Amino acid sequence: MSTMKRMRVLSAAVALGLIVVLSVGSTASAFxxxxxxxxxxxxxxxxxxxxxxDAPGARCGYSAPxxxxxxxxxxxxxxxxxxSAYYRTTxxxxxxxxxxxxxxxxxxxxxxxxNVGSVSQTRTATDTSSAAFDSLKVVTTGRSxxxxxxxxxxxxxxxxxTDGLARVRMQYYSVKWTVGDPAYVYTDAxxxxxx
Numbered sequence: 677m678s679t680m681k682r683m684r685v686l687s688a689a690v691a692l693g694l695i696v697v698l699s700v701g702s703t704a705s706a707f708x709x710x711x712x713x714x715x716x717x718x719x720x721x722x723x724x725x726x727x728x729x730d731a732p733g734a735r736c737g738y739s740a741p742x743x744x745x746x747x748x749x750x751x752x753x754x755x756x757x758x759x760s761a762y763y764r765t766t767x768x769x770x771x772x773x774x775x776x777x778x779x780x781x782x783x784x785x786x787x788x789x790x791n792v793g794s795v796s797q798t799r800t801a802t803d804t805s806s807a808a809f810d811s812l813k814v815v816t817t818g819r820s821x822x823x824x825x826x827x828x829x830x831x832x833x834x835x836x837x838t839d840g841l842a843r844v845r846m847q848y849y850s851v852k853w854t855v856g857d858p859a860y861v862y863t864d865a866x867x868x869x870x871x
Contacts (some may be wrong), residue, residue: 678846689764694846707733707828707844716832716840717760717771717803725755727848734826734846736866738853746869747855749818752779754846756809759830761801762840769803777812782823786865792816797868798823799831818868825865 694835708726727733734754754777761771763868775820776796780789793814799807818824849862855870 694843699729707846709842709844710827711841711843714832714838714840715738715764715834716761716830716842717773717801717828718761719757719759719842721755721757727846729848729863732820732846732848732850732861733828734848735852736824736862738851738855738870741855741871744871745821745855746871748820748869749816749824749866751813751815752777752824752849752866753811753813754821754826754828755811757830758806758809759801759832759842760763760806761803762832771801771803772798772833773801773807774798774829775807775812776829776831777814778827778829779814779816780825780827781816781819781868782825783821786823792824806839818866820869820870823865824868 692699694773704788708814721727721733724731725733726742733823734752736749739750757775759773761769763769776794778794779792781792782789793816795812795814797809797812799809801807828846831838847864849866851858851860852863853870
C-alpha cells in the first residue's frame with residue numbers, strides 16, 4: 677500500500693474513531709461506555725444498530741404467550757460491533773479481537789445486576805479494516821418481575837492476553853413478540869415477562 681493511500685485510510689479510520697468515541701458520550705449514541713483501557717483500535721456499531729431509539733443496538737425475543745397471556749423473555753441479541761486492530765506499526769497491523777455479549781438479570785428494579793449467561797466470538801481485524809463479527813444471542817428463560825440487559829465487551833488480544841478492552845452497556849432494545857406492538861422499544865432493560 678502506498679504511503680499516501682495508507683495516510684488516507686489511517687485518516688479515515690482516525691476520523692471514524694473520533695466520531696465513535698465522541699458519540700459514545702453524547703445523546704445521539706446511546707450505548708454507555710463503562711470501561712476503556714489498554715491498546716485498542718477504533719470501534720463502534722453500524723448506523724442501523726447505533727443503539728438509539730430508532731436504531732436499537734440489541735433485541736429481546738419472547739416466547740409464545742402462556743395460558744395467562746404472558747410471553748417470557750427467551751433471548752437477547754446484541755447486534756455486531758465493528759472493531760479495528762490497534763495501530764502499532766507503520767505497516768498493516770493485524771490482531772485478533774474477541775466480541776462478547778453478557779446477559780444480566782436484576783430482581784430489584786435495576787439496583788444490582790447478576791450475570792446469567794454470555795457468548796463470544798473471536799475474529800481477525802487489521803488497523804484499516806474491521807473484524808467481521810456476527811450478532812451474538814444469549815439464551816435465557818425470563819422470569820416475571822425481573823429485568824434483563826446486555827453488556828458488550830471487545831478485547832484486543834496480543835500473545836494470547838488482553839491488550840485492550842472496551843466494555844459498553846446497551847440501552848435500547850427492539851422486540852420480537854406476539855403480545856404487543858412489534859415496534860415497541862425498551863430503554864435500559866427488557867422485562868422478563870410481558871403481556
